[in-house]
Amino acid sequence: MTASNERTAAPREFAAPGKTAPPLHHRPGIILAVIVGCQLMIGLDTSVVTIALPEVRQGLGLSTGGLAWIQNSYMLAFGGLLLLGGRAGDVFGRRRTFTAGIALFTAASLLGGLANAGWWLLAARTLQGVAAAVAAPSAMALIATNFQGPARVRALSVFSAVTGAGAAVGMIVGGVLTEAGSWRWVFFVNVPVGLVLMLVAPRVLSGTRRRPGRFDLGGAVASTLGMTALVYALIRAGEDGWGDGRALAAFGAxxxxxxxxxxxxxxxxxxxxxxxxxxxxxxxxxxxxxxGLAAGMFGAFFFLTQYLQQVLGYGPLRAGAAFLPMVGMQFAVVRTAPRVMQRLGAKPLVVTGTVLLTAGLLWLTRLSPGDGYAGGLLVPFMLMGAGGGMAVLPLNATILASVEPEQSGAASGVAQTMLWSGGSLGSAAMVTTYGSASSGHDVVAGMDAAFTTGAVFAAAALLVAALVLRVRR
Incomplete structure (x- = not known):
């Protein structure tokens, strides 16, 4: 049956008088739901495991170093291969690459939930990162392909909100799943979601023209191994000091x-x-x-979960729920950001958002063992949520507006590489300063030092936004 026959065969009760119901690929709400669903699933997995790490340690008998690499292996594979994933979208078509990445991510999540040894879980997390790198660049590029004009700005606002809030939402979801069932469910939950996205994506997303090209494997290998060596060097220096031979060798590499x-x-x-x-x-x-923003925020998420569980004694569910004010502020700000950006331009939003995020991180540097949630964490959570929600949308919009549609895959790949590689780099740097400051087993002092490092990253981002960015309305 042809497409025209399918439209004429649509039941009358679902169509307006004198009109036929629009096909799925003409329904922007469904298109955006598929793209955002993939981005949310990918963003969740940067942090959903964090809350469950104590249960993972008990279930698989992993050391502290092993737990750190379960988190870092995902982000390093993700950030290191994003650019190659962007090229795959250009060569094979973005819709096809997007669907293939979701399929691989779903399979890797199933393997992670079934893991019975540390090496198995580490391999599954790495495979998840590879799959995310395949799907994510095409997700942002598909917005440029399927939406135009004001509709693109609205779609980007939702996409940016999910990107920014994904890690915080992951804390909440991880706490619920770990408390209600097992740490394995933080992986299994991706399977039904991934299957639905795999079935719907080919039907609703517009295809893109395939462009013959070559894969720059040399560049992909050099960038991934270079970032891995840098993260390893920072973590090693935090554990064994800056004079450690392996740390110095890794810095050189x-x-x-x-x-x-x-x-x-x-x-x-x-x-x-x-x-x-x-x-x-x-x-x-x-x-x-x-x-800079990603470096400050992702490292902060890791240490905030440690503070909630180790210092305040929260369980997984309560620790996850503690991030609700951050998520709520982020989504509330994103709803108004498109209208404000149309009136004032991108720069005021970016600068203001970065100021709020920096202020939240600076507030966290004053934590003490006697601070409770309301006195020590509530305000910085809200500042960070508002700041992240305000800054991410105009940054993504500026990047996409500066290139032609056929270059959006490469441009969005670099954007997400900066985001996730920055998260890995910031987390490693904050772990390093934490190790140096908590040498006397003063956990809170180490966390304060880590949050100071995060604030430095955010302040550097603020300087760039204020002094270099000049995009007009």
Whole structure:
């Protein structure tokens, strides 16, 4: 049956008088739900495991270092391969790549829930990161393909809210699933969601023209190994000191590999990260601001869960629910951000949001063992939620507006690389300062030092946004 026959065969009661019901691929609400559903699933998994880590340690007998790598393996594979995933969307088509990434993510989640050994879980988390890197660049690019004009701004506002709030929502979901069942459910929950997205995505998303090209495997390997070496060096230095031989060797390897990545990208015909993407002033400023904001926020999430559980004695469910004010503020701000951006432009929103986020992180540097939730955490949670919700949308909109539609895959891939690689880098740096400051087993002092590091990242992002970004209304 042809598409026209299907439309004429639609039941009359579902169509307006004299009109036929629109096909699924003409329904923007369903299209956006599929794209945002994938992004939420990916964002949740950056943090949903964090709340469950004590249960994972007990179930699989992992050490503290092993627990850290269960978190970092996902973010490193994700951030390191995002650019290659963006190229895959250009070569194979974004709808096809998007669906394939969801399928792989669903399979990896099932494997993670079935894990009975630490190496098994670590492999599943790495595979989840690879799958997320395949799907995520196409998710943002599909918004540029399926929405135009004001509709694109509205779609980006929802997408940005989910991107920014995904990690915080993951804390809540992780607490509910761990408290109600088992840590395995933080993986199993992705399976039914992934299956639904796999079935619906090919029917509702508009396809994109495939562009023949080559995969820059050399650049992908150099960037991923370089970031892995840098994160390993920071964590190692926090545990064994800055004079540790392995830490110094890893720092050296990271410098060589990241320099090799830049050299490769400058020479190959089809780089995974075209260096010209970093040349436009507003685009480059947006990328750097995203990097700094993510570095401050993701590391803070890890230590906030530790404070709630270790210092305040919260269980998984209560610790997850503690993030509700942050999520609520983020979604409330995002609802009004598109209208404000149309009137004032992107820069005022980015600067104001970054100020609020920096203020929230600075507030956390004054935590003491006697502070309760209301006195120590509620206000910074709300500041961070409002700041993240206010800054992410205009940054994404600025990046997409600066390139042609056929370049949106590469541009969005770099944007998400900055986001997730920044999260890995910030988390590692905060773990390093925590280890140095808590050498006398003063947990809260170590956390205060970690939050100070997060505030430094956010302040650096603020300087870039205020002094470099100049995008007009």
């Amino acid at each position: 990271a410098a060589v590999l990241l320099a090799a990545f830049v050299a490769v990208e400058a020479r190959v015909r089809q780089p995974i990260m075209p260096l010209w993407l970093l040349t436009g002033r507003d685009r480059a400023a947006s990328y750097l601001t995203q990097l």
